Amino acid sequence: MALTVLALLGGMPSALADPSLDSLALAQQRAxxxxxxxxxxxxxxxxxKASPGKVIAFIAEDLRNGGIAGALRGAQEAAKVVGWTVTVYDVAGSDAGRQQALxxxxxxxxxxxxxxxxxxxxYAPWIDNVVGLGIVVVGWHAAFEPGFVPGTQLFTNVASSAREVALAAASFAVVKSGGTAGVVIFTDSRFAVAQAKADDMATIIRNCAGCKLLSIEDLNLDQVQAEMPARLASLDRRFGDAWTVSLGINDLYYDAMASIPDARADLINISAGDGSRSALLRVGTGLGQTATVAEPLNLEGWQLIDELNRAFHNEMxxxxxxxxxxxxxxxxxxxVGEDFTYDPPxxxxxxxxxxWGRE
Incomplete structure (x- = not known):
């Protein structure tokens, strides 16, 4: 059995809501x-066991997102092992592209x-329709938490716990700042998992007696490259040196910051997902990003293939x-290997x- 979120984060769900706890000590333990x-x-x-010849469609919200791209690479790698074909549809974050892909x-x-x-x-009605045609649907980051997704016939959602990721990132921000962080959180409220991460990170910062939550910035991931320069300039004008830490729900925010020549180099930048190649390169060099909470994306790609195989055999x-x-x-x-991807040993x-019977 996998470790539960409570075990990983100290076993106390009430810690999110109880500012009387020693926030710095708790953050140190979580980190x-x-x-x-x-x-x-x-x-x-x-x-x-896996039978060859299956055809899988991977509908990617946006392959510019390193998390989605990493999960796809893992699924393609695993599909080769079992003799399956993966057809990829990249909707590039657009509604029109998404509908065309469906x-x-x-x-x-x-x-x-x-x-x-x-x-x-x-997309529950669409899932209902294709499941009725005998097609199995699984998700990667298709809901706030892994596993069963209420109101859908999605077989399962593959992901690390979003809460685990968010609490790790925010707790490390508290620790790294010595309990004095002035925080801006970047999120994309179009996605339930992103907003849930932002809400959990905000709670941790609010519960830190010496920290201050300055702002929660809602910035669409597919617009981040275009909009980040103006957003950073506005935040600097509003908060100045009081802004010491940024927390992002995805590494893409720091991809954008890295391309801005006059972006502040003194910020502690921490991402609550997903451990993209570019993020790990920045963390490794110490330029533009302090830390990321990395999901094992390649492993999750293998898990996607395993979950599909279980569904094909009418297993849970x-x-x-x-x-x-x-x-x-x-x-x-x-x-982290030479290709700067997180791949747990x-x-x-x-x-x-x-x-799968493929030893």
Whole structure:
């Protein structure tokens, strides 16, 4: 069984709402837990054998998002192992592209569909329709939390716990600032998972006696490159030196900051997901980003294939929720390869191969 969020974050859900607790000490414990290396496999150890020849459609919300791109790479890698074909539809964040992709997938009539990075509940009627045609649908970051998604026939949602990720990022901000952070949070309220992360991070900052939440900035991920320069200038005018920490629900905010020549170099920039290549490069060099909470994206791609295989055999979802890890410069060694991707050394490829009969 996977570690639960409560175990990882101290076992006290009330800690989110109780400002009387020692916020700095609690943040230090959360950050220490999130920094622990992931070396032991806590996912499934049994399941159905995989048959070749399946066709899978991966509908990506936006492949400029390193998290979605990383999960896709993992799914493609795993699909090759079992002899499946993956057809990719990148909607590039547009409603028109999304609707066209949904129509194209129905024409393709694949065996399975992966929703990559958008809210399954918004597309429940479409999911109902294709499930009625015998097509299995799974999600990656298709809801706030992993697993069952109420109101949909999504087989399961693959993700690390969004709360785990958010609390790790915000707690590290408190620790890194010595309990005196002046924080701006960047979010994209179009996505339930993003807003939930922002809300949890805001609660942690508000519960820190010496910290101050300056602003929550709602900035669409697909507009961040165009809008970030003006937004940063406005924030500097409003808050000046009182602004010491930024928290983003995704690394894309810091991709945009890195391209702005006069962006402030003194900010502590921490991302609550997803551990993109560009983010890990910035963290490793110490330029433009202090830390990211990285999900094991490649592993999650393998899990997507495993969950589809379980559905094809009329079995239950695995129930696995991979542990995200807080990555700072010191934590990169041994977990990040030369290609700057987070890939935990927990033997997940071999474990899935054994389950599928592909040793």
């Amino acid at each position: 220490a837990d999130a920094l622990e290396a992931v070396t032991v496999w806590r996912g499934p150890t049994s399941g159905p 129509r194209n997938v129905q024409i393709l009539h694949p065996d399975g569909v992966i929703f990559g990075g958008f809210n399954a509940q918004n 979802p695995s129930g696995y929720a991979p542990h995200a890890r807080l990555l700072t410069p010191d934590a990169l060694t041994g977990t 927990n033997n997940y490829r071999q474990m899935y191969r054994q389950i």
